[in-house]
Every structure is written in structure tokens, then in C-alpha cells.
Amino acid sequence: MNPSPNLFLVGPTGAGKTTIGQRLAAHYGLPFIDLDVEIEKRYGCTITHMFQTQGEATFRARESAHLDEFSLHQGIVLATGAGAVMAAANRETLMTRGTVLMLSVGVDEQLDRLAHDTARPMIAGDDRRSRLEALAGARNHVYEEVADLIFRGRHEDVAHAAPRAIELLDRHWRRA
Numbered sequence: 001m002n003p004s005p006n007l008f009l010v011g012p013t014g015a016g017k018t019t020i021g022q023r024l025a026a027h028y029g030l031p032f033i034d035l036d037v038e039i040e041k042r043y044g045c046t047i048t049h050m051f052q053t054q055g056e057a058t059f060r061a062r063e064s065a066h067l068d069e070f071s072l073h074q075g076i077v078l079a080t081g082a083g084a085v086m087a088a089a090n091r092e093t094l095m096t097r098g099t100v101l102m103l104s105v106g107v108d109e110q111l112d113r114l115a116h117d118t119a120r121p122m123i124a125g126d127d128r129r130s131r132l133e134a135l136a137g138a139r140n141h142v143y144e145e146v147a148d149l150i151f152r153g154r155h156e157d158v159a160h161a162a163p164r165a166i167e168l169l170d171r172h173w174r175r176a
């Protein structure tokens with residue numbers, strides 16, 4: 001049983017918020033919303049393009065507005081963008097409107113999973129490792145602060161990770 005109206009996924013880029021989130025939504029029979037995808041649909045351009053033409057601040061304002069809007073739904077699985085937790089208002093929104101699941105992942109695994117990715121502006125350019133390490137230093141403790149529970153990512157495929165995440169959630173909700 002899920003006593004909480006919504007499930008919010010937070011965590012670093014490549015942690016699996018989108019991929020695992022879709023599987024969790026299918027399992028629990030809930031609609032899946034990916035905040036990044038919704039923002040791209042709403043403004044008709046990629047987030048990379050938005051960063052380049054309107055700046056990160058514009059993206060962040062839109063991210064907060066749409067998080068506020070979607071989190072008022074009841075019974076959704078919502079994947080946040082990796083930077084969404086950095087705004088205090090967003091943290092308040094997440095903590096008060098659903099269960100927050102942090103998906104954690106280490107930098108080596110992120111580099112592996114995102115080796116061929118070119119769509120993530122926060123890690124564009126050279127020296128991805130240093131960027132990911134800096135982001136981890138600034139953000140991991142914040143994800144932990146908002147999370148009701150933490151799913152520890154490891155080197156495994158999504159087909160194994162998703163049932164582990166479901167087990168963790170079921171155990172959490174049985175206790176709640």
C-alpha cells in the first residue's frame with residue numbers, strides 16, 4: 001500500500017530517475033511525469049537550447065513553477081531534474097507533497113552510463129569527471145536531506161535495479 005499521494009525521484013544525473021521512474025510508475029499503475037521532458041514540451045525546445053539562449057536562471061524559474069504545478073496532482077511518479085533540489089522552495093514542495101526517493105550513483109558509474117550522452121548541459125565540455133565530482137560534492141547531501149529513502153545504485157542493468165527499488169519502496173510503505 002502507498003499511503004503517500006505522490007512519489008518523487010531525486011538524484012544525480014544518470015542515477016536512473018527517468019529510466020527507473022518509468023518502471024516504478026508502470027508497476028504501481030501511476031502516471032509518470034518527467035519534469036525535464038515536460039519543460040521541453042511546454043517551451044518547444046531542448047533544455048540545452050534554453051540554457052544557451054535564455055540562461056540557466058530562466059530554466060530554474062520554469063523548473064520551480066512546473067514542479068509546483070505537477071506536484072499538486074495526486075498519485076503520480078515524478079522524476080525531477082538533477083538540480084531541482086537546490087532551490088529551497090522546491091525542497092519544501094517535494095518534502096510536503098509526496099514520498100521522496102533518492103537514487104544514488106557514484107561518479108564512475110555515471111561516467112559509464114552517460115559515456116555517449118550529449119544532451120546534458122551541466123556536464124557538457126571537457127573533464128566530465130571533475131564536473132560530476134563537483135556536482136556530487138555540492139548536491140549529494142542535499143538529495144539526502146530531502147529523501148525519505150535512498151536507493152543505492154550499483155553496476156547492474158535496469159531490469160535488476162527496478163525490482164530492487166520496488167522492494168525498497170514496498171518495505172518503506174508497509175512501515176509507514
Ligand SMILES: Nc1ncnc2c1ncn2[C@@H]1O[C@H](COP(=O)(O)OP(=O)(O)OP(=O)(O)O)[C@@H](O)[C@H]1O
Nearest residue numbers: 012013014015016017018019082113156157158161
Ligand atoms: N540502475 C541503473 N543501472 C544501470 N543503468 C542505468 C540505471 N539507471 C539508469 N541507467 C542508465 O543510465 C542512463 C541514464 O539514466 P536516466 O536517464 O534514467 O538518468 P536520470 O537520473 O534521469 O538523469 P538526468 O538527471 O540527467 O535526467 C540510461 O541510459 C539508463 O538506461
Ligand SMILES: O=C(O)C1=C[C@@H](O)[C@@H](O)[C@H](O)C1
Nearest residue numbers: 036047081082083120121122
Ligand atoms: O544537473 C542539472 O542541474 C540539470 C539536470 C537535468 O536533469 C536538467 O534538469 C538540466 O539539464 C539541469
Ligand SMILES: [Mg+2]
Nearest residue numbers: 017018036079
Ligand atoms: Mg532524466
